[in-house]
Amino acid sequence: MDYVSRVPAPPLDRFVDDLYCLTGVPRHRRITVPPMPSAHLFLNLGEPFLLRDSDSSKPVVPVVDGLVAGVWTRRFLVEYPSAVRLVGAHFKPWGISPFAGVAARELRDRWVPADAVWPRSVDRIRDRLGELTSAAEMLRVVEDELRSTRGEGPPRGLDLVQHTGGRLAAAGGTIPVEALSGSAGVSVNHLAAQFKAHVGLTPKRVARIYRFAGLILSVDARGPVDWPGLAHTAGYFDQAHLSREFKDFTGHTPTEYLALRRRIPAEREFPPDRGPMPAE
The missing domain is CATH 2.60.120.10 (Jelly Rolls)
Structure with missing residues (x-):
C-alpha cells in the first residue's frame, strides 16, 4: 500500500x-x-x-x-x-x-x-x-x-491554545500545566477551559497523549529496547507507570507490543505503522 x-x-x-x-x-x-x-x-x-x-x-x-x-x-x-x-x-x-x-x-x-x-x-x-x-x-x-x-479569523482563545499546545508538542508532553499557564499569564482553569473549547480535552490529557506518542515513536523493535531509559526520557514516573499507560493506550504490555512488532514488522516507508499496529 x-x-x-x-x-x-x-x-x-x-x-x-x-x-x-x-x-x-x-x-x-x-x-x-x-x-x-x-x-x-x-x-x-x-x-x-x-x-x-x-x-x-x-x-x-x-x-x-x-x-x-x-x-x-x-x-x-x-x-x-x-x-x-x-x-x-x-x-x-x-x-x-x-x-x-x-x-x-x-x-x-x-x-x-x-x-x-x-x-x-x-x-x-x-x-x-x-x-x-x-x-x-x-x-x-x-x-x-x-x-x-477555514474561517476568516481564529476563534476566541485559539491563539492561546495553539501557543501552549505547540509548547507541549515540542516538549513531548513533559511541561507541567502550571508552568504552561504561568508562562502564558493565565490561570490553570482558564487554560483548561480554552483547551476544552478548542480540543475537547484538558491540557493535562493532551500532554498525556503527546507523551505517549513520543514514547511509541521512539521504540525501535528491531533491537533491544531500554524501557526504563525510554520511560525516563518520556517523563514517566517509572517503568511501572509506563507499563500501565502502554496497556491502557494499546491494549498490550510493552513486552507484548515488541513481540507483535517483531512477528509482524511495520511496512517499509509507511509512517503510520510506527504508531498504529497490526491487529490480530
Whole structure:
C-alpha cells in the first residue's frame, strides 16, 4: 500500500500536521490506532472500510464517503477493504476548531459524518477528486478546499491554545500545566477551559497523549529496547507507570507490543505503522 503525505503550506500548517493519500492493497487489513495527538479527516474514494471503537458497546462505523473525528483518548481499529483509496488530513489537536461547524467536545472520541461539519463541502471535494490518480493532485485539491473552508479569523482563545499546545508538542508532553499557564499569564482553569473549547480535552490529557506518542515513536523493535531509559526520557514516573499507560493506550504490555512488532514488522516507508499496529 502506498502512503504519500506532505505538510501544507502556511498558514494551513498552523492547523494541519499533514495531508496524506493512501492507495493500494493493504498488507494488514486490520490496524489498531492508539491515542495520538491528532484530529482526523477521512475522505474515502474507494470501497467502504470499517472503524471499530475499543469500547465494544459502541457501534461499528462504516466509512462510505467522509468522516471527521476529534482527538481520541482510547484506541480504535481500522478494518480496510481489499483495496484502499483514501485521502485524509491529520489536524493538530486544536487544528480542526477553525474549520468545524460543531464544538470540539462534540468530536472527542467520535466519528462524525463530514457533511455534518462542512455542509455541502464533501460532495464538492469528492467531485473535484473524481478520477484523479496522482497523489500530489489529490492532496492539492484537499489543501485548496481546506483553505476555502477555514474561517476568516481564529476563534476566541485559539491563539492561546495553539501557543501552549505547540509548547507541549515540542516538549513531548513533559511541561507541567502550571508552568504552561504561568508562562502564558493565565490561570490553570482558564487554560483548561480554552483547551476544552478548542480540543475537547484538558491540557493535562493532551500532554498525556503527546507523551505517549513520543514514547511509541521512539521504540525501535528491531533491537533491544531500554524501557526504563525510554520511560525516563518520556517523563514517566517509572517503568511501572509506563507499563500501565502502554496497556491502557494499546491494549498490550510493552513486552507484548515488541513481540507483535517483531512477528509482524511495520511496512517499509509507511509512517503510520510506527504508531498504529497490526491487529490480530
